[in-house]
Amino acid sequence: MCYLERSPKNNYILSWSKRNVEVDNWAVAYRHQLEASNHLIASNARFFTELAALYIGGVKQSRLDPDHIQELVALPALRKRWREKLTVTPEAESETDWPSLARAMRSLPAGVQRWTTKHVVGMCGVGKFKVRWGYDTSAACPCCGEFEDHLHVPRCRAPSTSAEWDRQTVALDLWLDTQVTDPAIKHALLSLLKGVRDPSLPSIRMVPGRLSSAFRSQQCIGYQGLLEGRLSRQWAPLQEEYLQSRGSQRSPTLWASRLSHQLILLGFQLWEHRNLVQHSEDNVQLQERSQQVNDGIHNQFDMGPTDLPKVVQRLLSVKRRTVLNKPLVDREEWLKLVRMERTAYRRALAPQRRILHRFFHPADHSP
Ligand SMILES: [Zn+2]
Structure with missing residues (x-):
């Protein structure tokens, strides 16, 4: 047994040791109390020293999750805008593969991320906004001369834009092959993408029955939504089935986020083409x-x-x-x-x- 000599310093140590044992006893008693009531996870009570505490769903948060807080603050306003502008309906929201889109966004260069956030809400350097901001007197598209808003950019009928669209969709077709995409899924996605420029083209009759639900789900999200990387959450499980049938170890979720990434880049390339024309004599x-x-x-x-x-x-x-x-x-x-x-x-x-x-x-x- 160890005895400490009585001195102010040792008295201080002894006092804290006693307090420690006291607190341990209280903790054990509290655990017994929880076990007796079948509540093994104790509630996180607010301390009397805490000036403020954040509760989500009645549960006190032990740390601040910036993503969660941003969602709580921004999502209601965003949903209101989606409803007003008919961008994302409540049905489309529940059909969308948001985790894949989030990964795709994080993987994009910072400049393309900024471009995406501006173009998906339509407030960007197109003719409509250049006139509104006083930068230009005409809202005409530099490629065809028609009124230009963000939706016009991929739908422009100028021969050079049509050629660029064809080039980009052929590149996407090849890219889907490199990612070992189910040929039927590839065919369905490319058909749906054609709906951006001609909504009468995609037809559910073009796809096998096993894809019809995903096809309809993507139509609910919209062709523009597809171009903006908003995939139906039904595609990844279908791609997983295909990969398993081939004995492939590839990740279907990675496939989905990369596809979302490629679709956003496709839209961005059309914007780049438009800018190239704007600064050329083809304007x-x-x-x-x-x-x-x-x-x-x-x-x-x-x-x-x-x-x-x-x-x-x-x-x-x-x-x-x-x-x-x-x-x-x-x-x-x-x-x-x-x-x-x-x-x-x-x-x-x-x-x-x-x-x-x-x-x-x-x-x-x-x-
Ligand atoms: Zn145009």
Whole structure:
């Protein structure tokens, strides 16, 4: 047995040892009390020192789960918006494979994640919002000239967008093969995806009976929803059956999240294509501007160099084709300069012309 000498320090240690034994006894007594009432998991009571405590479903949380808290705060408002904008109906919400979409979102580059959050609600740099934000005066699509909102981007009928759509869907077809996708599921998904551009195309008659429920479930979520990576939760179990039939160890949940990822990227590629056109000479708005500038250049050449100062006449001494072949910005500058100089020169000559007119037509000026 060990005896401690009496000293202030040892008295302090002895006091804490006693307290420790006391608390242990209380804990054992409390456990016996719980066992007697068949409640082995004690409730997490609020301590008197706690200023605030968070309860979810009547259970006090021992730590703050940021995802759960975000869901509690944001989901009611999000559901309200989904209802108002008919984006995700309550039926579609329960049909959606949200865990796969969450994994897909986390695996996307940060820039594409931001793009996705903006485009799924439609508040993004499309014509509709550029006009609303005062960045542009026209909401026309740069590829076809039609009114552009976020839904128009993958549905644009411009030949270049149709070609891009075909390229991307062929790439998705090949990708699905590399992921050992059930051929019937692949066929069903690609048929449903065609519904984005032509809702009359997908038909349940195209798929075998074992896929009809998943097909209908995906239609409930919507073709746009599919393009935004919102898969039906029925696809992964069907893919699992196929993988098992082949003795494959591949994960069907990973397959689903990767597919969701690929679908979002497909939509993003169409946006990239649209931006490429916007900044190229294929932009229909730019083409219109280019035509107007060319008409102005033709006018200036038709009027000739007579009304221009000598130094500017040199601009019309080149071949018309040389000017017309210049980039749009250079042509605009050329036209602006020639027009300005012609106007200024005509203004400067106006008094002399009036004097000459008076001289040769005095009757017109007699009182
Ligand atoms: Zn368009």
